[in-house]
Amino acid sequence: MKNIDPIPHSRPTLGAEEAKAAAETILSGQIAQGAMVGKFEKRFADFLGLQQAVAVNSGTSALHLALLALGTRPGDEVIVPDYVCTALLNAVHYTGATPVIADVGAADGNLDCQAALRLITPKTRAVIVPHMFGNPCAGITLFKEREIPVIEDCAQSVGAELAGSKVGTLGDLSIFSFYATKVMTCGEGGMVASNCQELTNAVADLCDYDNRDDYLPRYNYKMTDFQAAMGLVQLTRLPDFIHRRREIAHRYNAGLKDLPLRLPGAQPDQQPIYFRYVVQLANPETLLNHLRNHKISAARPVFKPFQLLTGTNAVTDHGASPQGLNNHGISGHRVPQVAASGTAMRTFAREPNRSPQDVVPCDRLPNACSVSLQLWHESLSLPIYPLLQDAEVDRVIAAIRDYYQKISDT
Numbered sequence: 001m002k003n004i005d006p007i008p009h010s011r012p013t014l015g016a017e018e019a020k021a022a023a024e025t026i027l028s029g030q031i032a033q034g035a036m037v038g039k040f041e042k043r044f045a046d047f048l049g050l051q052q053a054v055a056v057n058s059g060t061s062a063l064h065l066a067l068l069a070l071g072t073r074p075g076d077e078v079i080v081p082d083y084v085c086t087a088l089l090n091a092v093h094y095t096g097a098t099p100v101i102a103d104v105g106a107a108d109g110n111l112d113c114q115a116a117l118r119l120i121t122p123k124t125r126a127v128i129v130p131h132m133f134g135n136p137c138a139g140i141t142l143f144k145e146r147e148i149p150v151i152e153d154c155a156q157s158v159g160a161e162l163a164g165s166k167v168g169t170l171g172d173l174s175i176f177s178f179y180a181t182k183v184m185t186c187g188e189g190g191m192v193a194s195n196c197q198e199l200t201n202a203v204a205d206l207c208d209y210d211n212r213d214d215y216l217p218r219y220n221y222k223m224t225d226f227q228a229a230m231g232l233v234q235l236t237r238l239p240d241f242i243h244r245r246r247e248i249a250h251r252y253n254a255g256l257k258d259l260p261l262r263l264p265g266a267q268p269d270q271q272p273i274y275f276r277y278v279v280q281l282a283n284p285e286t287l288l289n290h291l292r293n294h295k296i297s298a299a300r301p302v303f304k305p306f307q308l309l310t311g312t313n314a315v316t317d318h319g320a321s322p323q324g325l326n327n328h329g330i331s332g333h334r335v336p337q338v339a340a341s342g343t344a345m346r347t348f349a350r351e352p353n354r355s356p357q358d359v360v361p362c363d364r365l366p367n368a369c370s371v372s373l374q375l376w377h378e379s380l381s382l383p384i385y386p387l388l389q390d391a392e393v394d395r396v397i398a399a400i401r402d403y404y405q406k407i408s409d410t
C-alpha cells in the first residue's frame with residue numbers, strides 16, 4: 001500500500017493551453033476586466049444558445065446578482081432545496097430575503113419540485129433550482145405554470161441536458177460556477193445567463209460600481225481577463241471533459257452493478273454529465289474509511305443539509321436518523337432572517353441554545369425534509385474527473401469490492 005499514489009476526490013483539468021492563455025493575458029498588461037471577459041461572455045452565451053451572459057467572480061456572486069435582478073428584497077421569500085451547498089443560503093441572506101427550505105427527491109438529490117410548489121406564498125419572489133451532481137432537475141418546468149421566477153443553478157452541471165435542452169436555458173436566469181473543482185474552471189469565477197436582456201442588463205449594472213452617474217449600492221464582482229482567458233480554453237475542452245466523465249461513470253456502473261450499493265441513475269430524458277458519482281449505502285462512513293486506507297479519497301457530496309446547519313430542525317447531526325425525524329420533523333421552513341451584513345447569522349450559528357421563536361416553520365408536516373437527511377446519511381461521492389485514469393477507476397472499484405468481500409467474510 002505504501003508505494004501507490006493517492007487518488008484525490010477531485011482535480012481540475014488544466015494544462016499547457018490554459019497556462020499559455022493566462023500567461024499571454026498577464027504579459028499583455030490587461031489583467032483586470034477587458035476584452036477577454038467580453039469574448040468569454042459571448043462564447044458562453046453562444047454555447048447555451050442564449051442572448052446574453054455576464055461573467056462574475058464566483059457562483060455565489062452570480063446567485064446574489066440574479067436574485068437582485070429579480071428584485072429580491074427583505075420581506076420576500078426564496079425557495080431553496082435543503083440538500084445543497086450553503087452558497088444558496090448565503091446569496092438569499094445577502095438580499096435580506098428569507099430562504100424557505102424544501103425537501104429533495106430520493107432519486108437524484110434534486111429539488112422536490114412538487115414539495116417546493118406547496119411552499120409558494122404571495123411573498124415568494126423566486127425559486128433556486130440546482131441541477132445537483134451534474135443531473136438535470138426534471139421538475140423545473142413546473143414553476144413556469146405558477147409563474148414563479150426560476151433561477152437555474154448550473155454550478156454543478158454545465159453541459160447537461162434535459163429532454164434535449166441544455167441546462168441553463170430552462171429558467172428565467174441561470175448561474176454557473178467556475179471554481180477549481182467544477183466541471184470547467186478559471187480558479188474562481190461565475191456566469192449569469194438569460195434571454196431576458198432586462199435581467200442581464202441589471203446583473204451587468206450591479207457587478208461593477210465605477211463611473212456611474214447615479215448612486216446605487218453596487219458590487220465589485222467582476223471577473224478578470226486572465227480568468228476569462230482560462231475560461232475560453234476550458235469551454236473549448238468542455239465536450240471532451242463531459243465525454244470522459246461519462247466514460248468513467250459507465251466504468252463504475254459496470255464494475256459496481258452487482259454490489260449492494262445504489263448507483264446513480266438517470267431517466268431517459270436526463271443527460272447527466274457526472275460532476276459527481278454518488279453512491280448510496282447504509283453506512284458510507286465505513287466505506288469512506290476503507291477507501292482512505294487504500295489511499296482513495298471519497299467524500300460526502302453535500303457537507304450538511306441546511307436543516308442541520310441552521311438548527312431549524314431539532315434533530316442534531318450526532319447520530320440523527322431519518323426515523324428520528326418523526327418527533328421533530330419540520331417541513332419546508334423559513335430560516336431566520338438576518339441583516340444583509342450576515343452578522344445575525346454568525347451570532348445565531350454560534351448560539352447553541354437558540355430559542356424556538358428564532359425559527360418560523362411555515363409548514364409542520366412531519367418528515368418533510370426527511371429525504372434530504374436520508375441522502376446526507378447514506379451518500380458517498382467517488383472520485384470522478386477527466387484526469388482520472390482507467391487504472392485508477394479500476395483501483396476504486398477493486399477497493400469497494402474488497403470492502404464488500406470482507407463484510408461477507410465476517
Ligand SMILES: Cc1ncc(COP(=O)(O)O)c(C=O)c1O
Nearest residue numbers: 058059060085087130155177179
Ligand atoms: C449548486 C451550487 N451552487 C452554487 C455554488 C457556489 O459557487 P461558488 O463556489 O463559485 O461561489 C456551488 C459551489 O459549490 C454549488 O455547488
